[in-house]
Amino acid sequence: MKIKINKEVFREAVKKVAPAADKKGNIPILSNVLLAASDNTLSLYATDLDIGIATIVNCDVVEDGSVTVNAQKLMKLVSSLSVEEVECELEGSMFVVRTSGSRFSLATLPPDEFPQVKIKGENEVTVSSEEIEKAIRKVAYAASRDEVRYNLMGIYFNSTGERIDAVATDGHRLALYAIESSVSEFGVIVPKRALSELRRLLKGSGEVKISTEGNQVFFEIDDTYLFSSVIEGEYPDYMAVIPEDNPLKATIGRDEILTALKEVSVIYDRDDTQPVIMTFNPDRVRLVAKRFDSIDAGEEAEVEIPCEYNGEEFEIAFNVRHMLEAVGSFDTDSITILMDGPMTQVLIESAGEPQLKCVIMPMKI
Known part of the structure; x- marks a missing residue:
């Protein structure tokens, strides 16, 4: 195997496939990238058997052939080179990379040990x-x-x-x-x-x-x-799971509720189960977070923001992180929260992004 290839092309190709190689090193061949040269193209493959990545780039193939080289070492080498073109050649059991003023030799493993991979279904x-x-x-x-x-x-x-x-x-x-x-x-x-x-x-x-x-x-x-x-x-x-006819409807500015959720959550540590209690009225919604643990009991945060709501006063609680992530997934100016009872699933959607729907189960207050 012998090729001449643009360094930047080579670097980008290795950068694409290297993350798929096994980093644990339990099976050495899976820590390697397979390089196969023919017909003025270089094909690169890496896999840990769970996922794999392959890419094909143009190069000048002087001699057909294939070789496997450690993915991380190859990535470091091609990233460090500053020249425009490199020459790569298999010499005995070593993969040799040459530039105008340097020479590097990397150990190889036989390419026939590399698992056969399929790239299309x-x-x-x-x-x-x-x-x-x-x-x-x-x-x-x-x-x-x-x-x-x-x-x-x-x-x-x-x-x-x-x-x-x-x-x-x-x-x-x-x-x-x-x-x-x-x-x-x-x-x-x-x-x-x-x-x-x-x-x-x-x-x-x-x-x-x-x-x-x-x-x-x-x-x-x-x-x-x-x-x-x-x-x-x-x-x-x-x-x-997606509710179709929740009667209670609240429309809120996306940025306003996102900011309010972040503000009330500051009293909490990183805990997946901390609630935010939301109380809806015709023209506003109040968000309240409280701590009940023995050390910081009594800490509380409350924020009120405008909203359009079509029912009588209604109180419901959510996991604050779940609500933050759901609201944050929208890219629109406003979101609509559709509710029924305090313990039935809630639908979050937006007229500006109808292809996205989020469903959240409330928390028991």
């Missing part, structure tokens, strides 16, 4: 990169962190044939973002780590091709490919 659909990135960003916060509920520890992408729903829930709240797209029906639960890498790879791209096969999902972004095992298990009927 079946029933491919094409979706806007912007919409996929937005869907992930707007619902990921609601995914479960509880390993006991492993089937909820990702985002569920479910195509109904007319749209693709991106859904996340932990059993206490739910977020749904709908992408309008006429595609064949499919449903996969994608792990959060794979989606984090996908968001990174989507930057600057126009569209992403999605396909599935067996227990894997595949994403193609230009000349880069992300593949991941899916979370196996049945996802709950999320549409049954």
